Amino acid sequence: MFEQLEKHAATARDNLAKATSVDDLENWWRQTLGRKGEVQLLSRGMGELAAADRPAYGKRLNEVKGELEAAFEERKAELKQLELAHKLDAEAIDVTLPGRRPAAGTLHPSTRIMRDMCRIFGDMGFQIYRSPDVVTDRFNFEYLNMPPEHPARDMQDTFYTTDPNVLLRTHTSAGQIMAMREYCPEPIRVVLPGMCYRNEQITARSEIQFHQIEGLAVGRNITFADLKGTLIEFARRYFGADRETRFRASYFPFTEPSAEMDISCMLCAGKGCRVCKKTGWLEILGCGMVHPTVLRYGGYDPEEWSGFAFGSGPERIGMLRYGMTDIRYFWGNDVRFLEQF
Ligand code: PHE
Numbered sequence: 001m002f003e004q005l006e007k008h009a010a011t012a013r014d015n016l017a018k019a020t021s022v023d024d025l026e027n028w029w030r031q032t033l034g035r036k037g038e039v040q041l042l043s044r045g046m047g048e049l050a051a052a053d054r055p056a057y058g059k060r061l062n063e064v065k066g067e068l069e070a071a072f073e074e075r076k077a078e079l080k081q082l083e084l085a086h087k088l089d090a091e092a093i094d095v096t097l098p099g100r101r102p103a104a105g106t107l108h109p110s111t112r113i114m115r116d117m118c119r120i121f122g123d124m125g126f127q128i129y130r131s132p133d134v135v136t137d138r139f140n141f142e143y144l145n146m147p148p149e150h151p152a153r154d155m156q157d158t159f160y161t162t163d164p165n166v167l168l169r170t171h172t173s174a175g176q177i178m179a180m181r182e183y184c185p186e187p188i189r190v191v192l193p194g195m196c197y198r199n200e201q202i203t204a205r206s207e208i209q210f211h212q213i214e215g216l217a218v219g220r221n222i223t224f225a226d227l228k229g230t231l232i233e234f235a236r237r238y239f240g241a242d243r244e245t246r247f248r249a250s251y252f253p254f255t256e257p258s259a260e261m262d263i264s265c266m267l268c269a270g271k272g273c274r275v276c277k278k279t280g281w282l283e284i285l286g287c288g289m290v291h292p293t294v295l296r297y298g299g300y301d302p303e304e305w306s307g308f309a310f311g312s313g314p315e316r317i318g319m320l321r322y323g324m325t326d327i328r329y330f331w332g333n334d335v336r337f338l339e340q341f
Contacts, residue, residue, distance in 0.1 A: 001045065001048070001049055001057060005061060009067070012028075012032045012068055013068070016028055016071055016075050022083075029072060039064070039068070042061060043058075106339070107341065110211060110318070113314045113317065113321075114193050116238065118191055118193055118213065120234055121213075122191075124230060126189050126190055126215065126217075127190050127191070128190070129178075129179045129190035132169075133169055134167070135174045136167075137165045137166075138165075139174045140167060144176070144253060145253040145291050145294055157170075157198050158199060159198075159208075168197035169194075169196055171311055172192045172311060173214055176214065176298070179216055179298075180218065180298025181299055184298060187217075188218040188307070189217045190217075191215050193213045194211065195211055196210055197209050206327065207315070207327050209331070210327070210330075211313065212312065212314070213311075215308075215309060215312075216290070216308075217230070217307050217308050218300060218305055219306070221306070222289075222306045222307050223306070224289060224308070228247065235261070238317070239266065244263065244270070245262065246262050247259040247261055247262075247287075248261075250286060254294045255287065258288035259288055260286050261287060261310075262283050263320070266282075266321075284312060285310050285311060286310065287308065287310035288308065288309065288310075289307070289308050315330050
């Protein structure tokens with residue numbers, strides 16, 4: 001019996017040394033010191049001993065039990081220490097590594113150009129007037145002095161809806177009459193920013209959708225000098241005070257007289273290059289005095305009222321300012337392009 005006790009105790013110590021996890025430890029405890037464990041069984045076997053041997057055996061059994069319990073606690077502490085060391089090792093953070101910067105978005109170049117332009121006109125007293133992208137034929141053409149069959153309609157290839165009277169505006173001029181009818185009989189000074197659509201071949205210079213910023217001023221004494229003064233001041237503020245400007249006579253059905261405005265080419269400083277096609281000038285917008293017919297459609301008597309209007313393409317203007325070579329970058333969604341803003 002005594003021998004058996006020592007043998008069990010030795011095996012139990014060996015097994016304890018082999019325990020490498022909390023699970024192992026728990027199993028060991030159950031097998032060895034638990035209610036149905038070996039030590040318990042050994043103490044039950046005491047009845048088979050001669051009465052004289054029992055006290056010595058009981059004493060030794062208690063000692064063994066105490067030793068095993070102590071060994072258990074020791075092993076447990078050891079394992080805990082190991083586990084902690086392991087965890088620290090695995091979760092180690094190298095604080096000297098450079099951080100990863102989260103990608104922050106920026107304004108789309110188009111939005112940025114539009115805002116810069118609108119801010120300049122805003123500083124000059126123009127309010128922003130919002131008008132819809134989908135309009136009837138009348139607002140886009142007829143009220144702008146382009147009755148059906150008018151040849152100028154062909155200048156702007158149009159996207160129609162299933163209803164031939166409803167279309168995607170080809171220019172922000174479509175909002176002119178809406179503004180007039182809302183403000184009449186008060187004077188007007190507004191800019192109309194928005195997307196325009198034309199059913200055209202897409203090239204480096206033309207897209208099927210693009211923004212425009214329309215300007216419209218109506219008052220009792222507005223002259224061509226006001227138009228020139230406003231636009232020259234805009235060009236100075238947007239492109240810089242050293243840019244030269246010029247107006248060329250042009251034609252639009254809804255303005256009379258009409259003009260186009262150029263600025264001196266910033267790439268070659270007027271000497272002539274590929275971008276300005278050797279002319280030294282870059283076209284930035286169309287403009288003119290509001291046609292009497294248009295004023296009348298808007299509710300204003302052209303005998304008493306006059307006005308000027310202009311229409312500019314922010315993408316084109318931005319291309320000139322930032323030296324971009326292809327308008328298709330704007331909707332190409334290439335982050336390498338977009339990130340530069
Ligand atoms: N709507 C004209 C265009 O898209 C531009 C313009 C606007 C010209 C207002 C004169 C006055 O080409």
